[in-house]
Amino acid sequence: xxELKNINKYYNPGTVNEMCLFDHFDFTVKDxxxxxxxxxxxxxxxxxxxxxxxxxxxxxxxxxxxxxxxSGIPEFKRLKSIGRVYQNPAMGTCPNMTILExxxxxxxxxxxxNLKWGTNKDRIEYYRENLKILxxxxxxxxxxxxxxxxxxxxxxxxxxxxxxxxxxxxxxxEHTAALDPKTADLIMELTDKIVKEKQLTTIMVTHNLRYxxxxxxxxxMMHRGEIVIDKSRAEKESLQIENILDKFNxxxxxxxx
Numbered sequence: 001x002x003e004l005k006n007i008n009k010y011y012n013p014g015t016v017n018e019m020c021l022f023d024h025f026d027f028t029v030k031d032x033x034x035x036x037x038x039x040x041x042x043x044x045x046x047x048x049x050x051x052x053x054x055x056x057x058x059x060x061x062x063x064x065x066x067x068x069x070x071s072g073i074p075e076f077k078r079l080k081s082i083g084r085v086y087q088n089p090a091m092g093t094c095p096n097m098t099i100l101e102x103x104x105x106x107x108x109x110x111x112x113x114n115l116k117w118g119t120n121k122d123r124i125e126y127y128r129e130n131l132k133i134l135x136x137x138x139x140x141x142x143x144x145x146x147x148x149x150x151x152x153x154x155x156x157x158x159x160x161x162x163x164x165x166x167x168x169x170x171x172x173x174e175h176t177a178a179l180d181p182k183t184a185d186l187i188m189e190l191t192d193k194i195v196k197e198k199q200l201t202t203i204m205v206t207h208n209l210r211y212x213x214x215x216x217x218x219x220x221m222m223h224r225g226e227i228v229i230d231k232s233r234a235e236k237e238s239l240q241i242e243n244i245l246d247k248f249n250x251x252x253x254x255x256x257x
Contacts, residue, residue: 002029007061022225032200034216042224045205054078085160087174092158095147103127106161152183172204223251
């Protein structure tokens with residue numbers, strides 16, 4: 001279980017541009033929940049993800065995972081148990097390294113690196129089997145630099161790499177936003193498959209209302225650092241895009257979007 005308790009977050013404190021984004025913000029995600037998060041620009045969606053992952057600090061409050069307060073733990077240590085896929089496919093892979101080298105890096109996440117070969121030849125067949133899941137033919141292109149792949153191929157690899165080692169949470173930060181509609185649909189299908197097979201607790205920020213409605217078992221809408229809609233289980237299953245579109249448009253217009 002993930003809990004954000006009494007979170008306060010100010011940007012530019014002590015200046016004329018001071019802004020309070022979160023004021024005593026609370027949010028709980030139960031084990032194996034797949035939460036879709038929507039909201040206008042500036043609503044706090046990505047900031048919430050950054051707080052969970054430790055990319056930005058909080059001014060007050062606690063981040064609790066399975067009863068343990070991780071508020072003081074740095075980002076690199078948190079990411080041992082958190083997989084994160086970013087909007088930009090380039091952020092989840094190393095473009096100048098081969099597919100094989102990228103897979104090796106992901107396979108060794110959280111482990112100590114010594115003066116030895118980074119690629120374990122005994123694991124190559126394992127990497128091939130994992131890549132076959134993507135149905136992109138990448139299992140036969142292990143020596144190709146990842147930078148030569150399409151955005152969709154790289155994002156599929158980033159998703160696979162982020163879940164290769166045992167993790168407790170999967171964080172998806174608009175991970176389909178930079179892709180064309182057809183490729184985005186493929187990535188969402190792959191996301192759903194991986195989340196269900198590995199029974200991952202997942203938080204997905206998206207601007208795509210169709211994905212937010214169709215995928216996951218809980219949907220929240222954020223506005224000015226607050227949760228204004230929270231639907232889960234049966235309520236989520238009965239949701240239609242039209243049910244949240246009016247509210248989404250209302251807050252978007254209010255924010256000048």
